[in-house]
Amino acid sequence: MKAMIVGAGKLGAKLAEFFVAENIDVTVMDSNTKVLERLNEHLDVLTVTANGIDIKMMRELNIEEYDLLVGTTENDETNTLICTLAKKLGCKQTIARIRNPEYMQQIDFIKAELGIDHIVNPDLATALAMEKYLMKSYSFYTDEFASGKVQLIDFNIGDHKEFIDKKIMDIEGLDALLIAAVTRNGEILIPNGSTVLKTDDVIHIIGNTKEIERFSHRLGEDYKRKLVSSVMILGGGNVGYYLAQRLAKNKIQVTLIEQDKERCQELSEILDNVLIIHGDGTDIHLLEEENLSSMDAFVGATGFDEENLLMALMAKQSGVGKAIAKISRSNYIKIIDRISIDAAINPVYITASSILKYIRGGKVVSVSLLLGGNAEATEIIIEKDLPVVGKMIKELAIPKGLIIGAIVRGNDVIIPKGNTVIKGNDRIVVFCLSENLDGLKMFFKEHKGGFLSELWNRAKNSGQPADH
Numbered sequence: 001m002k003a004m005i006v007g008a009g010k011l012g013a014k015l016a017e018f019f020v021a022e023n024i025d026v027t028v029m030d031s032n033t034k035v036l037e038r039l040n041e042h043l044d045v046l047t048v049t050a051n052g053i054d055i056k057m058m059r060e061l062n063i064e065e066y067d068l069l070v071g072t073t074e075n076d077e078t079n080t081l082i083c084t085l086a087k088k089l090g091c092k093q094t095i096a097r098i099r100n101p102e103y104m105q106q107i108d109f110i111k112a113e114l115g116i117d118h119i120v121n122p123d124l125a126t127a128l129a130m131e132k133y134l135m136k137s138y139s140f141y142t143d144e145f146a147s148g149k150v151q152l153i154d155f156n157i158g159d160h161k162e163f164i165d166k167k168i169m170d171i172e173g174l175d176a177l178l179i180a181a182v183t184r185n186g187e188i189l190i191p192n193g194s195t196v197l198k199t200d201d202v203i204h205i206i207g208n209t210k211e212i213e214r215f216s217h218r219l220g221e222d223y224k225r226k227l228v229s230s231v232m233i234l235g236g237g238n239v240g241y242y243l244a245q246r247l248a249k250n251k252i253q254v255t256l257i258e259q260d261k262e263r264c265q266e267l268s269e270i271l272d273n274v275l276i277i278h279g280d281g282t283d284i285h286l287l288e289e290e291n292l293s294s295m296d297a298f299v300g301a302t303g304f305d306e307e308n309l310l311m312a313l314m315a316k317q318s319g320v321g322k323a324i325a326k327i328s329r330s331n332y333i334k335i336i337d338r339i340s341i342d343a344a345i346n347p348v349y350i351t352a353s354s355i356l357k358y359i360r361g362g363k364v365v366s367v368s369l370l371l372g373g374n375a376e377a378t379e380i381i382i383e384k385d386l387p388v389v390g391k392m393i394k395e396l397a398i399p400k401g402l403i404i405g406a407i408v409r410g411n412d413v414i415i416p417k418g419n420t421v422i423k424g425n426d427r428i429v430v431f432c433l434s435e436n437l438d439g440l441k442m443f444f445k446e447h448k449g450g451f452l453s454e455l456w457n458r459a460k461n462s463g464q465p466a467d468h
Contacts, residue, residue: 001025001359002066004091006052006082007073008035010328011097011122014348015070016045018356021434027061052082055089064090068359071096076103080114087115095355099123099238118358122347125354127242129345130324134228134247134297145379145429146408151212152180152377152429156202163203169193173218177207178415180405180431181375188375190403190433206405206429208413228296228322229253234281234311235302236263239326239347241271243299248273255290257281282307284314297322305329312341375433377405384424394418401433 001024005012008030016039019026026045029052030036036047050057052073063069069086071079076098083094095118103110107119132144143152157163163171168179168191182191183202189195197203205215231247233240236258244254244267254274258264264278279286281302292298298315300308300323308325309332315323323341328348353376382389388396393404393416407414408427414420422428 001068003027003068003070003359004029004061004063004066004086005070005072006030007071007079007097008032008039008047009072009074011348011351012070012072013039014330014352015072015355016043018352020044022356022359027066029057052078053085055085058086058089067092069094070355073097076100080110080116083116084114093117095120095358097122097351101238101241118355120351120354122351123238124242125350126239126326126345126347127246129350130239130243130299130301130326131246131250133324133343133345134231134252134299134322135250143377145377145406146413146427149208149408149411150206150406150413150429151209152204152206152405153212153215154183154202154204156200157197159199163197163201164199166197167193168195168197171197173215174205176211176415177205177215178405179203180206180377180403188433190375190401190431204431207415211413230295231255231297231299232257232287232290232292232295232315232320233299233301234308235300235326236260236267236276237301237303240299240301241267243301244271244274255295257286257290282311287311287314287318292320293318295320297324299323300325302326305332309339309341309344313339316340316342375431378430378432380428380430382422382424382426382428386424388422389424390421392419392421403431405429405431 003019003024004027005015006029008028012028016026016028020043027048028039028045029048029050031051033049036049040047063086069083069091071082073079079096079098083096087094094116096116098119099121104121104124110116111119179191181204182189184198230253233244233254233256236256240256244256247254255277256274257277257279259280261278264276268276277290292315298312298320300312302308305327308327312323312325324343324345325341327344327346404416406429407416409423
C-alpha cells in the first residue's frame with residue numbers, strides 16, 4: 001500500500017509512524033522544512049516540502065499511484081480541497097480531518113460531492129470519549145467493544161493488598177475477567193498467569209459490562225462513583241463545545257469557563273442550558289466562586305496540556321469525583337498514571353485509531369491504541385469459512401506478545417481459555433504490543449483466511465499446538 005500524508009503536525013507525524021509500522025510506503029508533505037527534517041530523523045519516510053494544493057507537485061509525485069491520501073493540515077478547507085484534488089488526479093481513497101461544527105452538519109454532502117471517502121473529527125471524537133467516561137458509574141477509564149458488551153478498564157492497583165506481589169493466576173475473583181495487559185513504569189507488557197504484579201502497576205482488564213461493574217463494587221467505595229449530574233468544563237474550543245452540547249442534552253448541569261469574551265458570546269448563542277462564564281479558568285478563586293468543590297466532574301479542554309493537567313489535578317484536590325484532561329503531547333502519557341487525575345484523553349490517538357480501522361477495512365470493527373500507541377486492541381469478526389472455525393485456541397500458533405482477550409458470541413461474552421473453540425461470526429478482541437505488530441498484521445492479509453488461517457497453518461506445520 002502507498003499512502004501520502006499532507007500535514008506533518010502531531011496527527012500527521014503519528015499517522016506516519018503507525019503507517020510505517022504497517023509496512024505502508026509513506027510520503028509526508030508539508031511546507032515546513034524543519035518539521036520534515038525532524039520527522040526524517042526517526043522515520044523511514046519520503047518527505048516533500050510543498051503545499052498540498054500544488055497540483056503540479058501532486059502530478060510530479062504520481063498521485064494516481066497512491067492508494068490513500070490523508071489531509072491533516074490545521075485548516076479544514078485546505079484538507080477538503082487537498083482530498084478533492086487528489087481524488088480528481090487519480091488517488092484511490094482520501095481521508096480529511098475536519099473539525100468545524102458547522103461542516104459536521106453537512107458531512108454526507110461533503111463526502112458525496114467532494115470525493116472524500118472518510119472524514120475524521122478529533123474534537124468530536126474526543127468529546128464523545130469524555131462523555132462516555134463521565135456517564136460511567138465507576139472511576140476507571142474504559143474502552144468498549146462489541147457495541148458495549150465488552151469493556152476494557154485501566155486500574156492502577158497502587159498498594160492494594162489483593163494484587164501486590166501476587167501472580168495473576170493466584171488472584172481471586174477474576175474467573176470471568178482477563179488481565180490482558182500490564183503497564184509498569186510507563187512500559188506495557190502482555191502478561192501470563194505467572195506474571196507477578198508490583199506496586200502502582202496499571203492492569204488492563206477485559207470482561208463483560210456486568211462483570212466489570214462487579215469488579216468495581218468489590219474494590220470498595222474508593223472506586224465507586226455516583227452518576228454525574230454536574231460538570232465544569234475549562235475551555236470553550238470545539239472539544240468544550242461538543243462536550244457541553246452533549247451533556248446538556250443528557251440533562252447534565254454544565255458550567256463552561258472560557259477566557260475569550262467573544263467566544264463566550266458565541267457559545268451563549270449556540271448552547272442551550274449551559275452556564276457560560278467569562279474568566280481565567282486557572283484562577284482558583286474563580287473556580288471556587290463557581291462552586292468547583294460541589295461538581296461531580298471537571299474537564300480540562302483548553303489547547304494547553306499543562307493547563308488541563310494542572311487544573312484537573314486541582315479539581316481532584318478540591319474533592320471533585322472525576323477529573324479529565326485533554327492532552328496532545330505523547331511525552332505526557334507516561335506520567336498520567338502517577339498523578340491523581342482519573343483520565344487523560346489524547347485526540348491524536350483517538351483519530352489514528354479511527355483511520356487504522358478504516359484502512360484495514362473488511363471485518364475490522366474497531367481499533368484502540370493503548371499507552372500512546374505502544375499496544376493496541378483490535379476487534380475483528382471471524383468469517384464462517386475460515387479453517388480455524390471449530391478449532392481450539394491452544395491449537396493455534398499465536399505469536400508471543402499477542403493475546404485473544406475476549407470472544408463475543410451473540411449476546412455472550414467469553415473470556416477464552418486454551419480449549420475455547422472459535423466459531424463463525426465470533427467477534428474477537430485481540431491485544432498486541434507494537435513491536436509484535438507483524439503478528440497482528442496477519443489478520444489483514446489479503447489471502448483468504450488472513451491471520452487466523454496463518455496461525456492454523458503454522459500450528460499444523462510445527463506439529464505442536466501453541467501455548468495460550
